[in-house]
Amino acid sequence: xxxxxxxxxxxxxxxxxxxxxxxxxxxxxxxxxxxxxxxxxxxxxxxxxxxxxxxxxxxxxxxxxxxxxxxxxxxxxxxxxxxxxxxxxxxxxxxxxxxxxxxxxxxxxxx
Amino acid sequence: xxxxxxxxxxxxxxxxxxxxxxxxxxxxxxxxxxxxxxxxxxxxxxxxxxxxxxxxxxxxxxxxxxxxxxxxxxxxxxxxxxxxxxxxxxxxxxxxxxxxxxxxxxxxxxxxx
Numbered sequence: 001x002x003x004x005x006x007x008x009x010x011x012x013x014x015x016x017x018x019x020x021x022x023x024x025x026x027x028x029x030x031x032x033x034x035x036x037x038x039x040x041x042x043x044x045x046x047x048x049x050x051x052x053x054x055x056x057x058x059x060x061x062x063x064x065x066x067x068x069x070x071x072x073x074x075x076x077x078x079x080x081x082x083x084x085x086x087x088x089x090x091x092x093x094x095x096x097x098x099x100x101x102x103x104x105x106x107x108x109x110x111x
Numbered sequence: 112x113x114x115x116x117x118x119x120x121x122x123x124x125x126x127x128x129x130x131x132x133x134x135x136x137x138x139x140x141x142x143x144x145x146x147x148x149x150x151x152x153x154x155x156x157x158x159x160x161x162x163x164x165x166x167x168x169x170x171x172x173x174x175x176x177x178x179x180x181x182x183x184x185x186x187x188x189x190x191x192x193x194x195x196x197x198x199x200x201x202x203x204x205x206x207x208x209x210x211x212x213x214x215x216x217x218x219x220x221x222x223x224x
Contacts (some may be wrong), residue, residue, distance in 0.1 A: 036215075043113065043215035044154070045200055088154060099144075099213065100165045101154040 003027050005087055006102025015111050019076035021104045023089035026070065032101075033065050035074045037051040038086045038104065047087075048074065079109045114138065115216035117202050123222045129190040132219045136183055136204030142166070143185040144205070144213060145177055149198040160185055161207075192223045 006023045013019055021035075032051055036044035048063040050056045050072075056063045062075040072091070077085055089102040114137035124130055128157075136143050145157040147170075156169035160179035174192075179185040189196060199220050203213040 034212075041218075041220075043115075043203075043217050045113070046212055046214065049212060098156055098159065098169060100156070103153045 001020050001026065004089065004091060004100050004102045004105075007105055008103050010106040010108055013079055014110045015079060015081060015109055017079050017109075019079050019083065019107055019109070020073075021076075021087050021089075021105050021107070023072050023074075023091075025091060025100075026069075026095070027091075028070065029093040029101075032081055032092050033063070034090040034099070035061075035063055036088045036090060036101075038088060041084075044088055070079060076107075076109040079107075081109050081111050083107060084109050113214040113216060115202060115204050115214055117200075117216040117219050119219060120217065121220045121222075123224065124192060125224055126192055126194060128192050128223075129188065130192065130221065132187040132189070132200050132202075132221075133173075133203075134185045134187070134202030134216060136185070136202075137214055140204035140206050140214070141183065142205045142207060143179055143183070144203040145185070145187050145196050146201040146203065148183070148201060148218070154201070156189070169223075194223050197221055197223045 034049040035047045038044045053067045060077045064073040086104040088104040090099045116135045142161045144159045148154045151194045157171040159167040176185045199218045201218045205213045
């Protein structure tokens with residue numbers, strides 16, 4: 001079983017809808033949680049990072065971490081076709097910056 | 112543009128060969144990370160260097176090695192290449208050795224024939 005589980009999708013939504021993404025994990029030592037966006041044939045781009053449990057909002061993006069359930073989420077409000085990409089969750093313990101990534105969820109926002 | 116540069120962008124080679132991938136971190140970043148991304152394994156951490164010293168190892172094969180030079184650029188050497196080594200190789204950098212915000216380069220696409 002992988003340490004970080006993420007549904008690969010694809011997840012197709014109409015423009016303007018809320019995109020809901022999530023990951024589950026098994027290692028309770030993870031403390032830093034990140035979401036990356038990766039466009040086709042490009043490097044991952046950091047979207048959000050959160051330390052420990054709680055919510056964080058940045059524009060149309062909201063990240064939630066529930067450490068008790070070992071579950072993290074990313075919500076994208078008012079989705080746009082330009083949000084079409086693969087979204088990867090990533091997490092690490094408090095040492096050495098060794099990120100563990102989920103498989104990535106492909107999101108398609110249709111006009 | 113993340114500020115991390117990687118060369119070459121594409122590389123085609125044959126089984127058994129050796130290749131070197133190069134990465135220049137963002138200005139001011141001391142830590143460099145290497146990742147492999149393939150369809151079946153996803154994005155896998157390979158190795159991390161901080162200010163010239165190896166800091167952490169992940170799922171890196173013995174046929175692979177890396178180093179970070181005094182000017183902080185890094186090279187990933189892949190030898191005795193196999194078909195299964197075909198993948199995207201990303202370099203990322205961060206300011207410190209345990210900085211959670213890593214910035215990724217555009218990657219090198221390696222195809223082993």
